[in-house]
Amino acid sequence: xxxxxxxxxxxxxxxxxxxxxxxxxxxxxxxxxxxxxxxxxxxxxxxxxxxxxxxxxxxxxxxxxxxxxxxxxxxxxxxxxxxxxxxxxxxxxxxxxxxxxxxxxxxxxxxxxxxxxxxxxxxxxxxxxxxxxxxxxxxxxxxxxxxxxxxxxxxxxxxxxxxxxxxxxxxxxxxxxxxxxxxxxxxxxxxxxxxxxxxxxxx
Numbered sequence: 001x002x003x004x005x006x007x008x009x010x011x012x013x014x015x016x017x018x019x020x021x022x023x024x025x026x027x028x029x030x031x032x033x034x035x036x037x038x039x040x041x042x043x044x045x046x047x048x049x050x051x052x053x054x055x056x057x058x059x060x061x062x063x064x065x066x067x068x069x070x071x072x073x074x075x076x077x078x079x080x081x082x083x084x085x086x087x088x089x090x091x092x093x094x095x096x097x098x099x100x101x102x103x104x105x106x107x108x109x110x111x112x113x114x115x116x117x118x119x120x121x122x123x124x125x126x127x128x129x130x131x132x133x134x135x136x137x138x139x140x141x142x143x144x145x146x147x148x149x150x151x152x153x154x155x156x157x158x159x160x161x162x163x164x165x166x167x168x169x170x171x172x173x174x175x176x177x178x179x180x181x182x183x184x185x186x187x188x189x190x191x192x193x194x195x196x197x198x199x200x201x202x203x
Contacts (some may be wrong), residue, residue: 001147002060002138003050005031005079009065018083019075019099019123021063028097031059031079044153046146055139056080056110057118061097062128067104074125075099076137081108081120099123109136 005027034050050058059079067073083098100108100121107122116139119131131137141147155169 001141002057003031004060004062004076006062006064009063011066017099017103018101019063020096021061021065021075022094023061023097024093025084025095028061028079028082028084028095031061032082034059044150046144046150048144049147049150052144052147053139054113055116055118056112056120057137058139060137072125073123074128075123076119076121076128076131078118078120 005023007021007023009021030050036047036051037045037049038047039045046052056078061077061079061082063075065073065075077099081100083100084095102108102121102123104123107119107124107127109117109119112118117136119127119136122128122131128137141151152169152173
């Protein structure tokens, strides 16, 4: 699971490192520091949904941009690796955020404290796609009962709108019916689901 804040740069980017883009400081602060949250809304997000595992790529940024061939490409980076010069109280205003200083043919990865391989930075959409499909971005969710409970409620509600996600709901039910959930070390097959929330433009 990763919380990926995506942007789109309309202008063609010069292929000059480091890669820069405009983003809100509030979003950067939230995804890079990943604090516990207090959610009083109807969503009922678990307070540790951003921090339940020490995986840097739980909070990430992605930027669609036009490369030197004027084709759509994708720059991706963990929020922790993004540089911002100084803190600000004007957290909703767009600011310049900067990727690590890598070339457009390079990527950065690391082994975290759980000995899990994470892709933390790439400027190539194919590399990013590979990391998503091979689960080297973000973390699994099968060891946190609060996150699973939230997702179960969320997807059960979505399924009422006739979306075909019964496989994932059945997957969650199997964990809730297992009394030894937190001590279960068996390997499991995790369905891959990409959930996209698109902000509508004001009319």
